[in-house]
Amino acid sequence: MNNRYALIMAGGVGSRFWPLSQSKKPKQFLDILGNGETLIQQTFRRFKSVCPEENIYVVTNNDHKDIVIEQLGTKPDKVLSEPVRRNTAPCIAYGTFVILKDNPDAIITVTPADHVIGNEEEFRKTINKGFDFVSIKDALITLGVKPDKPETGYGYIQVQQGDHIKGFDKLLNVKAFTEKPDLKTAKLFIESDEYYWNAGIFIWSAKSILKAIRKFLPEIFSTFNEGKSLLGTTEEDNFIKKAYSSCQSISIDYGVLEKADNVFVLEANMDWSDLGTWSSLSDHTQSDVSENAIVRGKAYTHDCTGNLISITPGKVAILQGLNDYIVVETREALLIIKKEDEQKIKLYLEEISSHDTF
Numbered sequence: 001m002n003n004r005y006a007l008i009m010a011g012g013v014g015s016r017f018w019p020l021s022q023s024k025k026p027k028q029f030l031d032i033l034g035n036g037e038t039l040i041q042q043t044f045r046r047f048k049s050v051c052p053e054e055n056i057y058v059v060t061n062n063d064h065k066d067i068v069i070e071q072l073g074t075k076p077d078k079v080l081s082e083p084v085r086r087n088t089a090p091c092i093a094y095g096t097f098v099i100l101k102d103n104p105d106a107i108i109t110v111t112p113a114d115h116v117i118g119n120e121e122e123f124r125k126t127i128n129k130g131f132d133f134v135s136i137k138d139a140l141i142t143l144g145v146k147p148d149k150p151e152t153g154y155g156y157i158q159v160q161q162g163d164h165i166k167g168f169d170k171l172l173n174v175k176a177f178t179e180k181p182d183l184k185t186a187k188l189f190i191e192s193d194e195y196y197w198n199a200g201i202f203i204w205s206a207k208s209i210l211k212a213i214r215k216f217l218p219e220i221f222s223t224f225n226e227g228k229s230l231l232g233t234t235e236e237d238n239f240i241k242k243a244y245s246s247c248q249s250i251s252i253d254y255g256v257l258e259k260a261d262n263v264f265v266l267e268a269n270m271d272w273s274d275l276g277t278w279s280s281l282s283d284h285t286q287s288d289v290s291e292n293a294i295v296r297g298k299a300y301t302h303d304c305t306g307n308l309i310s311i312t313p314g315k316v317a318i319l320q321g322l323n324d325y326i327v328v329e330t331r332e333a334l335l336i337i338k339k340e341d342e343q344k345i346k347l348y349l350e351e352i353s354s355h356d357t358f
Helices: 039-047 062-074 088-103 120-134 183-191 206-216 216-226 236-246 252-259 279-284 341-351
Strands: 004-010 056-061 079-082 109-112 140-145 156-165 168-178 193-206 264-265 293-296 298-301 307-312 316-320 327-331 334-338
Touching: 004 039, 004 088, 039 056, 039 062, 039 120, 039 327, 056 088, 062 079, 079 088, 088 109, 088 140, 088 206, 088 216, 088 236, 088 252, 120 140, 120 168, 120 193, 120 264, 120 316, 140 156, 140 168, 140 206, 140 252, 156 264, 168 252, 168 298, 183 193, 193 206, 193 327, 206 216, 206 252, 216 236, 252 341, 279 293, 279 307, 316 327, 327 341, 334 341
Parallel strands: 004 056, 004 109, 056 079, 140 264, 293 307, 298 316, 307 327
Antiparallel strands: 109 193, 140 193, 156 168, 156 193, 168 264, 327 334
16 A cells, blocks of 8 residues: 555646636635535545555645645645646656655556546545556556546547456556547447546556656656656755746647557446536536526526526525526626537636636
8 A cells, every 4th residue: 555646636727617616716626516525625535545645645736735735634745836737747747756756666546636436435446456457567547437428528538348458357458549529429439339438547657657758758757857856855846847837738648648558448437527517517416307406506497497507605596498508606707608508618718817806
């Protein structure tokens, strides 16, 4: 267990959950589901069951380091601050070099801070199985979830069916990665047994992922490798500011996993959601007979069907004649948008980008 580590990526802005999620407090720091825990608190708690608490690191934006420490009660040296956002590859490189300095034999699971896991026992079994495999193999694992609907907001992984790794059931060789497909393509994927949603949760040894980054993203590797002796010292912050200013913004999926030949998919039947959109909350919220889901607050509906509603507690809303809409109200803003158009929220936010509040 002492070689097991977790790296939680908590640098996202959560713009698709506007107006509840805002730059000063993105969705990972909110109790989106109304169960008494923020999303990052749920993630931290889950990973305490698969590795020692002192082996859990969080990478977040400079502006949110204090929020992480406050919500998790973790030590400041376990929270790594990014001066600017550069996607997941630099984030993972930074965290891995820090962990490697602590333990050269580290095996690491990497996860976003804002995913929802329904079956936590299955989650633990899956992560433990992945840890067992990467402790004996030079392998890069990504968790795959069997799709149950033609979701266009997820990436997909095609696997070589029937080619399970000996001794590790549900572990499959990767054939190809596919970015977020259109609806027609997603429906074809659903009909095939070869496709999984890419859950964005990874398992590998520190040595394996750094070897892959060195091969496929040599500039990022060199940047962090040159300053690795400064990690954990008073010079770390200055080094990281300089490193991030020169790093390209690129995902670990595109930069490494789509190019490497030692990537595997571990099937995970754990009721997973990346909670990427307001609509995705419907799967985690009880709906009325007309399929209206009230996430928070109090709302009365008349001749309404299929809506998702979030109202500031203490206020009351009355809706009439709305079908398949998202209605979100906060103290500062009101969002009313068709579900089918919710991907446009980011575009609409550009219209009010000059307002510091948002």
